Amino acid sequence: MMFIKVGLARGMIRTLLLAAAVPLAAAPSTAAVQTPLPAADAALPAYADMADLVLAAPVIADATIRSTARIKGAEAVGLAPGKQRFYVEADVASLIRGAAGLPARIGYLVDVRLDARGRAPRLRKERVLIFARTVPNASNQLQLVATDAQLDWSAALDARVREIARAALAADAPPTITGIGSAFHVAGSLPGEGETQVFVQTADKAPVSLSILRRPGEQPRWSVALGEIVDEGAGPPARDTLLWYRLACGLPRALPATSVSTLSPEDAEIAAEDYRFVIDALGPCARSRAISGDRGPA
Template structure:
């Protein structure tokens, strides 16, 4: 549970006293929209097309059972004495929003919801004004309080932008697909087989996953050519295997989870020369993937 947003009975009751939630009329229907394939507590790197980067928004999407496009109706400041676990220098607000669209949420949402948000005042001590701002929120439900949600992270309220909205929808859709790639937890064994010609050979590196589904990397070397690499999501590496496209869920799973170097335990069964090539091939894959691009702490 996020230490900045403990949803306890006392904290919730204080928030409700500060700003009562009105009764909802008609609930917003649950959906995961596939269409259109930041205001935050921490600064996030902007990407060239606007909004936050793929990895940052994927972190939020994958941890949030509720994602909503909403407009801030009102905010109410909560006294520090009534805001448990508030970090020094921050101010806790109770935010009430009108839900415009539900990007993700199995049980739907009322048209108006509230949540707690910790923010940093500016140098003059002024609290950011959010009224009428369009936001994208990443949250979880609060047990026994249908009109309340809890943000999954201190920076899980973002300025709504077309790019952020489109990314959130696409990632939510991809994560629920039947062929969604598994969560990668590390690197297993590596093997290298030399070819008939000098400089020719193939390296295979097995990855470990949260659900034990097979994932492997293959790197093929031919004299006078750049290495060719691919990732396979089955026991067999066939001709259809290819590197993951940038800004896809498989790319994110790999670029943001793989260690920076091939672990020594992965090459214990290899001869020294083969182990050296396996390490070089692994480094080649990481360079081809590029940086994860995550700017927020998780």
């Protein structure tokens, strides 16, 4: 394993360690009509994991690692058990996301998992995707949005990352969900017929609502509207799209009591049941990464 000059490495490491940490959270996001990436590669991380990284990262780059230096002692503070920290220098092949561009060679810290024998993987010459933010006053230095926000490159992973990044920057991207507003239920003329509408609160105050229709003898149908006009024919979002992610990972699991406080007990019960139907239809927001505790050296 190649080592870079110690004096240079220490200066860069101090710069990175002093960089302000930014929470890994939902950033901009996608259109109501999206084409999900075919789930042909079982080795891909969960969609929610990838969306977490892409939305948190102002800079996403395809790069090849040129050299590494192992970080020890005080400069490895916060290192999780079973991992090793490295200072990496890498050559940038392409910039997937990043408004200001990048120099041809960059440096950053990364934590990698050790194998069963306690050995780190060979990183030099590896092609990787990195998810990062820039470091003030150091144009060639990056800080990963999570300590391990470096993934081995593959064509399928690259395609998924680019698809999420494009969706995040779309003009009609759905906003970050912050909670649930009011909910209403209107009974139909026949027993078991009715419509529930749930208004979703968003970070930028953009209107988002859920509509659930029930007809006797039929399965309930639901749709989501990104705007003031409700299109009952729109239907639910496809799984593994950014709109699905916003809903599945952003909506509370149960309808808050405050949302139905003005309804009769009967209507409130139906509204809560309809909301549960939506949550069950969306399915779980499956993640495998330790998001909350793995933000990167601060």
